[in-house]
Amino acid sequence: MHNFLVLRVIAKLLLPFILLFALYVQFHGDYGPGGGFQAGVIFAAGFILYALVWGVENAELVLPRGLLRFCFAAGVMLYAGVGLYDILAGGMYLDYSVMAQDSVKGQHLGILLVELGVGITVSTVMVTIFYTFAGYRR
Amino acid sequence: MSDLINTVLGLYNYWIVIFLMMCGFYIVVAHDNLIKKLVGLNIFQASVFVLYITFGKVSGGTAPILGEAFHVYSNPLPHVLILTAIVVGVATTALGLALVVRINEAYGTIEDDEIHSQDDEP
Amino acid sequence: MALTAYAVARLHNLYAVVMLAGIYSLLAAVMFVVLDAVDVAFTEAAVGAGISTVLALGTLALTKSREKTPRHTRILPLAVCGITGAALVYGTLDLEHYGDPSAAPHHHVGPEYLARSIPDTGVPNVVTSVLASYRGYDTLGETTVIFTAGVGVVLLLGSWRRKEDDDA
Numbered sequence: 288m289h290n291f292l293v294l295r296v297i298a299k300l301l302l303p304f305i306l307l308f309a310l311y312v313q314f315h316g317d318y319g320p321g322g323g324f325q326a327g328v329i330f331a332a333g334f335i336l337y338a339l340v341w342g343v344e345n346a347e348l349v350l351p352r353g354l355l356r357f358c359f360a361a362g363v364m365l366y367a368g369v370g371l372y373d374i375l376a377g378g379m380y381l382d383y384s385v386m387a388q389d390s391v392k393g394q395h396l397g398i399l400l401v402e403l404g405v406g407i408t409v410s411t412v413m414v415t416i417f418y419t420f421a422g423y424r425r
Numbered sequence: 426m427s428d429l430i431n432t433v434l435g436l437y438n439y440w441i442v443i444f445l446m447m448c449g450f451y452i453v454v455a456h457d458n459l460i461k462k463l464v465g466l467n468i469f470q471a472s473v474f475v476l477y478i479t480f481g482k483v484s485g486g487t488a489p490i491l492g493e494a495f496h497v498y499s500n501p502l503p504h505v506l507i508l509t510a511i512v513v514g515v516a517t518t519a520l521g522l523a524l525v526v527r528i529n530e531a532y533g534t535i536e537d538d539e540i541h542s543q544d545d546e547p
Numbered sequence: 548m549a550l551t552a553y554a555v556a557r558l559h560n561l562y563a564v565v566m567l568a569g570i571y572s573l574l575a576a577v578m579f580v581v582l583d584a585v586d587v588a589f590t591e592a593a594v595g596a597g598i599s600t601v602l603a604l605g606t607l608a609l610t611k612s613r614e615k616t617p618r619h620t621r622i623l624p625l626a627v628c629g630i631t632g633a634a635l636v637y638g639t640l641d642l643e644h645y646g647d648p649s650a651a652p653h654h655h656v657g658p659e660y661l662a663r664s665i666p667d668t669g670v671p672n673v674v675t676s677v678l679a680s681y682r683g684y685d686t687l688g689e690t691t692v693i694f695t696a697g698v699g700v701v702l703l704l705g706s707w708r709r710k711e712d713d714d715a
Contacts, residue, residue: 412694
């Protein structure tokens with residue numbers, strides 16, 4: 288994994304764009320094609336590219352396993368937490384209308400938060416699965 | 426005659442889906458290799474995705490992102506169902522692959538019939 | 548697509564099979580764009596051609612890369628698939644034709660979602676609003692499935708096993 292100069296340069300060039308694109312897809316999902324699921328897999332694919340070119344050990348310095356495990360639970364908790372917050376705010380479970388003064392704004396906020404939870408869970412689960420496969424028996 | 430051509434063109438997409446589905450089914454049933462079986466399941470799965478998306482298509486429609494310029498949209502519901510199904514599919518496939526790795530470790534093979542014969546021996 | 552699926556059925560070299568499965572996914576993504584499902588195409592391209600291929604190659608590296616030629620005959624599975632396929636084709640004869648706007652699925656909740664997305668949620672991408680808002684329960688469940696699959700893989704192959712083995 289030391290002599291593939293072309294691979295390393297191209298991967299380094301592409302990586303910021305892949306990750307930026309993932310974030311764009313995540314937060315622009317309301318208006319264009321995109322959303323948590325897509326952003327999650329694109330982010331994970333970008334990160335897996337990094338891990339493939341520079342090795343899993345280096346990738347773990349950037350995103351340690353413990354953080355990933357924490358995050359993939361946190362994503363689901365964020366989603367479920369939004370639902371609980373809605374009950375506390377006087378609505379029904381996952382009824383985002385009560386999250387802001389104006390029901391449309393509340394829906395918008397709810398969708399954004401929920402998509403964020405989905406995105407975090409999907410991307411971290413995918414990267415974790417990749418780490419686990421790559422790090423097995425070595 | 427034009428009736429027949431109409432029917433064939435109208436149902437062509439479904440037939441392709443069925444062919445793909447049967448390819449996947451055949452791979453799952455006829456092959457002993459566990460990884461090959463998983464790939465077969467994936468092919469079957471993708472064919473079901475195409476089937477659903479085909480149901481959602483409306484002629485002359487566009488992608489379901491609302492705008493001033495369009496009035497006919499494809500049905501968004503199948504898209505939502507399949508979108509989540511794809512990601513869930515890859516997660517479960519990963520789980521299957523992990524099981525295959527463990528099976529390979531325990532039995533030293535990933536061929537179905539060899540595993541069965543090892544189970545019968547003792 | 549049909550050709551790649553056929554090739555997957557015939558080949559014995561598992562590396563080639565996995566690569567072909569990646570190509571198959573990419574073709575499926577192209578098909579989704581043609582069928583107006585851009586969100587789905589996005590996901591399929593990133594998942595099918597990217598992540599699942601990498602994972603399958605990882606598994607191959609940990610196991611074996613060639614499939615053994617099976618001993619028993621293949622006539623029975625072929626016959627079963629042929630009969631099932633024929634039955635399904637017979638079933639399609641009653642289906643609405645491709646792209647028919649009067650088909651049954653387009654008269655249920657679909658138009659409702661399209662009409663109410665902007666007034667209810669202010670989100671123009673109907674796929675997003677249906678996913679997160681109208682069918683929020685579904686999506687919560689699916690996120691949980693992904694979470695569970697992640698936990699399962701970690702438990703099956705995770706590093707805590709290795710530590711246990713070292714101790715023993």
